[in-house]
Amino acid sequence: MFVSWELLKDFIELDISPEEAAERLTLSGTEVESMTRPEGKLKGVVVARIETLEKHPTDGHLFVAHLNSGGGRSHLCVTSARNMKQGDLVFYAGAGSVLPDGTELGMRDFAGVESAGMMLSAAELGLPDVDSPDGLLILPSDAPVGTEATTLYHIGDTLLDVSITPNRGDLLSVVGVARELKGLFPDSTLTLPYWLRPLEQEKAWTEDFGAISLPDKGCLCYRLGLATGAKMGPSPLTARVDLCHLGMRPLVNAVDVTNYVMLTLGQPLHAFDLNTLPAREITVRAAHEGEVMTTLDGKERTLTPQDMLITSGGEAIALAGVMGGQQTGINDDTHTVVVESACFSPVRVGHTSRRLGISSEAAFRFSRTVDPTLSRTALSASLTLMREWCGAEVDYRPLAAENEYPAPQPVTLTKKKLSTYLSWDNMDEATKIIEGFGIRHTSGNGDQRTFLPPTWRPDIAIEEDLIEEVGRFRGYNDAPSRLPGEPAHRADIGAPTRLAAFVRQVLIARGYVEVMTYSFLPEDFPSWLRLAKDDLRAHPLTLANPISRDQTAMRTTLVPGLLMSLKATLASGWRGPVRAFEQGRTFLRESIDSSAHVEIDRVAGLVFNGSDPRTPWKGQEEDFYSVKADVIALIEERGFRPVFVPGHEPFAHAGQTAEVRIALDGGESQRIGWLARLKPALEQEMDVSGPVCLFELDLAPLEEAKRPALHPVSSFPASLRDISLLVANDRGQDAVAADIAAVVREAAQAEGTGTNGEILESLRLFDVYEGKGIPEGFRSMAYSLSYRLPDRTLKDEEVEAIHGRVRESLSQRGYSIR
Amino acid sequence: MNPVAESIKEQIKGVRTAFEEALASASQTEALEEARVRFTGKKGELTSLLRSLGKLSSEERPAVGQELNALRDEMEQKLEARKVQLRDAENERLEAEERIDVTLPPRGRPAGAFHPVFQTLHELVNIMQGLGYSVALGPEKEEEHYNFDCLNMPSWHPARDMQDTFYFPGEGQGGRSLLRTHTSPVQVRSMLKYGAPLRIVCPGKTYRRDNDPTHSPMFHQMEGLMIDKDVSFSVLKGTISEMTSAFFGRPLKNRFRASYFPFTEPSMELDIECVECSGRNPHCRVCKGTGWLEVGGMGMVHPAVIRAGGIDPDVYNGFAFGFGLDRMAMLKYGISDLRLFFDGNVSYFLSGRDA
Structure with a gap:
């Protein structure tokens, strides 16, 4: 909201600069975001009288004026405007003067006539809304010739752009900011502009008017004032400049009055043309469920009983406190104006404006609470201005109706709480500070004092509110600073956060870049991923009011984010390898048609060789197996044993997908995610030459790390044996290694050796080969086995016996030994 | 002197000379090995001399034996020294041959990179743990009840305008x-x-x-809450200054501005000294020349919120603060466009590395 420094001076005598005021306001809770001088670089523009006016000798579109700018100075000036006449007063920008936008004026030739500068329109003065767009700004007849424009009509005003917090509806007005400044600068004095003096309002209405009835208690009070014989026209120039500065377009004078009073006093007003009212009565009632009304902006609104309507003769003429209807406005022929000054419940107006998405100036103020006692003063002020600006007769007794509204309640300040909160406890000074903000000290002089807030400060309701008045006046920067004592409990980062820190440490060290993508995805991501109808991940929660279609569905998997991350990386021109991971929440319904959901923390990774994977080194290619090492690292570092079994994911390569499980006690295992190469069709759709490898793991099962089982290394020598197997490719590629390992371990059980535990210390695959020397349709898999006991040296014959059993079992299983 | 002894002495002299020559001419490990075999091997010249000791009288034997043994030790030492010398020379040659270009790029995966926002989150969490704070987490899909109502923001409240909200269809108990x-x-x-x-x-x-x-539709915050008996604003101040100083790695000036949040009373906003210019550059692009950066909101918890949390506000009070983690990350890492955080472009986080 803009606050005009010039208008402020109507309400307060302050001996400080706008800069000082702004600083103090900002630190005390009313942030001044910027200060502007709307006249910009305007310089050297003065009032001048058009002494003579002639047609240009050769160009019929132009006029030549002789101007008098006082002190005997006269100027010859050419214009294409047509709205001026001899004797008019205008703003004249002579040679050497500067316009608000910085344009410097000089001599200019118009078809043989040399013009010294120019006469200004409102737009050229930087105030396009003050006057019609074509033609010069004709000044009032009392404009002082020769005077600088910046000193007239508030043109040289300073505007403070203040951001008013929602609890301070009282600051949405010039008078409110003046009162705040009075509190902040105790040496200042509040004053009243002349138009706020009470009006003689003794006459009965000349027009018949029935009752005002307020069946809806949400209308706290409702007053109507009458102005007869009003002449519609422009408002005084200063008022028009003020309205423009404060961000409102000047319209016709009767409407300008209502806006001016709202901006200065904070009371929203509405001006009707009495003759367009459907009936001579007003009723403020709750809307009926489903009732429809067309508001001023031409939109049809469907209402509920939460909304309040102002009706006349049963017809809705305004959505109370929010927006007027279409028919009853002021027009050029209006002569009898009725001014409405009312107050509505902030809760009700807040509901209506939020539900309908209307944030009018009135709704904004009512929903932040307008002082219910203000309606009387504001009505009187608006009528005074109707008389001044529209020449209307206004001394009629207003019509009024009221409901009960809450009166301010006393609030008590205790020395104990003041001192606890602020580490400061001077009650006398605190009292002075609080009183400075218009909050009356009503009783108590010791450690407990009671205050009564004024009607415009409903935000003062509890003791903490009074402490805040003291705190913000004194400022928080000089308060002592200290650390708390020992906590009652030992601080705990908690398993999920600890795990997240661990996971990122492992993956970053392994070459992954940590990314973060949006939690919401394009609505069609399930079909992009080819998720089946019965897959929970195909049924994301969707937002009711997304920003865009691309950010509509809550992610059920981190995969799309990583794929988009890959796309963005490639699009940015990165050609090297891409390794990315993300940790975050996924959102899954409890069941396909349930609105209940669970949030699952996951980590997912993506690895791609790059669009240009060339390197000087061999063996750098990433594939399923290189990524598998990362997955194993994550799991093993948490103390779990990973288990990989052939799996299926709809978006993954049908032959290169593993389910990732962790081994549990008792031979069981638990699925925690998957590892796969992306489906080639998806790689092609994304225009990348694969492979793109991905994994996604649930984090919760890894939260509580298992203590790693550490065994002492045997001090007795190991016996090493190699074994090379011929494996038929038609066995399928699936899980052969796991099968061989299972067969070997089973056969190498230590039974009969007289020792406990396993005699096979390790089984390591060291070669997989297919080609020359190996029969067609087979591959060779070569293993190194290490046999070892913890407590003694194995005898050769023992090793031979065990190894023989291993060979035999493998043969029986159909693996031929080379 | 016994002629046998004479002869042996002569032979010793001859062996020594021959050994010195052989040693000097052995420029390869192979030649050195030959020399070892020739002199100190099982059938070597020195060994056979040792064997011939038996021919000497028992008076002569010790002296000659001693000499021979000394010579064998000397030979073995010299052979070993020569061997090391030759090996070192050989290695020196090989090392020269195996010279590589240490400026070639590395093999294997280079390290990855952290995301500044996550980094900020974990750093701050660690700092706060040091101050006795535990981490609490909650759902991202929330109920109106917890997100607004419990925080003193009923549905009509204009403070809700400050937070434009994403809703899901339908309505539940909360x-x-x-x-x-x-x-x-x-x-x-x-x-x-x-x-x-x-x-x-x-x-x-x-x-x-x-x-x-x-402004991004998704961003990150870290909320802090302390509830205890007789909590003062001073402790909030101390906590915040400890936190910001630890995070930015140096003591920073703080400025508290009074403000408003429905869930705290009194409320304030925190500005920290500009991390870029410390208020010394009137044209600073980070603080726009103000010298201050707005980083968080805070205040003493509103009694209504404490009550909504099931705690008696007449017994306990406290403070709460909220920081924008994205903002903190932007300040610490000098980032100006928030959207770069979330588009997943890996090359952004690897800035400066060769694509």
Whole structure:
């Protein structure tokens, strides 16, 4: 909201600069975001009288004026405007003067006539809304010739752009900011502009008017004032400049009055043309469920009983406190104006404006609470201005109706709480500070004092509110600073956060870049991923009011984010390898048609060789197996044993997908995610030459790390044996290694050796080969086995016996030994 | 002297000379090995001399034997020294041959990179743990009840305008469900769960319907809450200054501005000294020349919120603060466009590395 420094001076005598005021306001809770001088670089523009006016000798579109700018100075000036006449007063920008936008004026030739500068329109003065767009700004007849424009009509005003917090509806007005400044600068004095003096309002209405009835208690009070014989026209120039500065377009004078009073006093007003009212009565009632009304902006609104309507003769003429209807406005022929000054419940107006998405100036103020006692003063002020600006007769007794509204309640300040909160406890000074903000000290002089807030400060309701008045006046920067004592409990980062820190440490060290993508995805991501109808991940929660279609569905998997991350990386021109991971929440319904959901923390990774994977080194290619090492690292570092079994994911390569499980006690295992190469069709759709490898793991099962089982290394020598197997490719590629390992371990059980535990210390695959020397349709898999006991040296014959059993079992299983 | 002894002495002399020559001419390990075999081997010249000791009288034997043994030790030492010398020479040659270009790029994966926002989150969490705060987490899809109502923001409240909210269709017991607009609902959930006294921080994702260079529809906050008896603003001040100083790695000036939040009373906003210019550059692009950076909101917890958390506000009070993690990350890492954080472009985080 803009606050005009010039208008402020109507309400307060302050001996400080706008800069000082702004600083103090900002630190005390009313942030001044910027200060502007709307006249910009305007310089050297003065009032001048058009002494003579002639047609240009050769160009019929132009006029030549002789101007008098006082002190005997006269100027010859050419214009294409047509709205001026001899004797008019205008703003004249002579040679050497500067316009608000910085344009410097000089001599200019118009078809043989040399013009010294120019006469200004409102737009050229930087105030396009003050006057019609074509033609010069004709000044009032009392404009002082020769005077600088910046000193007239508030043109040289300073505007403070203040951001008013929602609890301070009282600051949405010039008078409110003046009162705040009075509190902040105790040496200042509040004053009243002349138009706020009470009006003689003794006459009965000349027009018949029935009752005002307020069946809806949400209308706290409702007053109507009458102005007869009003002449519609422009408002005084200063008022028009003020309205423009404060961000409102000047319209016709009767409407300008209502806006001016709202901006200065904070009371929203509405001006009707009495003759367009459907009936001579007003009723403020709750809307009926489903009732429809067309508001001023031409939109049809469907209402509920939460909304309040102002009706006349049963017809809705305004959505109370929010927006007027279409028919009853002021027009050029209006002569009898009725001014409405009312107050509505902030809760009700807040509901209506939020539900309908209307944030009018009135709704904004009512929903932040307008002082219910203000309606009387504001009505009187608006009528005074109707008389001044529209020449209307206004001394009629207003019509009024009221409901009960809450009166301010006393609030008590205790020395104990003041001192606890602020580490400061001077009650006398605190009292002075609080009183400075218009909050009356009503009783108590010791450690407990009671205050009564004024009607415009409903935000003062509890003791903490009074402490805040003291705190913000004194400022928080000089308060002592200290650390708390020992906590009652030992601080705990908690398993999920600890795990997240661990996971990122492992993956970053392994070459992954940590990314973060949006939690919401394009609505069609399930079909992009080819998720089946019965897959929970195909049924994301969707937002009711997304920003865009691309950010509509809550992610059920981190995969799309990583794929988009890959796309963005490639699009940015990165050609090297891409390794990315993300940790975050996924959102899954409890069941396909349930609105209940669970949030699952996951980590997912993506690895791609790059669009240009060339390197000087061999063996750098990433594939399923290189990524598998990362997955194993994550799991093993948490103390779990990973288990990989052939799996299926709809978006993954049908032959290169593993389910990732962790081994549990008792031979069981638990699925925690998957590892796969992306489906080639998806790689092609994304225009990348694969492979793109991905994994996604649930984090919760890894939260509580298992203590790693550490065994002492045997001090007795190991016996090493190699074994090379011929494996038929038609066995399928699936899980052969796991099968061989299972067969070997089973056969190498230590039974009969007289020792406990396993005699096979390790089984390591060291070669997989297919080609020359190996029969067609087979591959060779070569293993190194290490046999070892913890407590003694194995005898050769023992090793031979065990190894023989291993060979035999493998043969029986159909693996031929080379 | 016995002629046998004479002869042996002569032979010793001859062997010594021959050995010295052989040693000097052995420029390869092979030649050196030959020399070893020739002199000190089982059938070597020195060995056979030792064998011939038997021919000497028992008086002569010790002296000659001693000499021979000394010679064998000397030979072995010289052979060993020569061997090391030759090996070193050979290695020196090989090392020269095996010279590589150490400026070639490395093999294997280079290290990855962290995301500044996550980095900020974990750093702050660690700092706060040091101050006795535990981490509490909550759902990102929240209920109106926890996100607004419990925080003193009933549905009509204009403060809701400050937070444009993403909603989900439908309505449940806790009102409409929505994406949490701040991490503050975790405050209430934690008070209800753990009671007082309490010290927690709640880091996490938050969402608002905003999208421009300084606002992302998804962003991150870290909320802090301390509930205890007779908590003073001074402790909030001390905590905050400890936190910001530890995070930015040097003591920073703080400025508290009075402000308003429905869930704290009194409320303030925190500005920290500009991390870029410390207020010394009137044209600073980070602080716009003001010297101050707005980083968080805070205040003494409103009694209504403490009550909503199931704690008696007549017994306990406390403070709460909220920081934008994205903002903190931008300041620490000198980032100006928030949207770069979330588009997943890996090359952004690897800035400066060769693509």
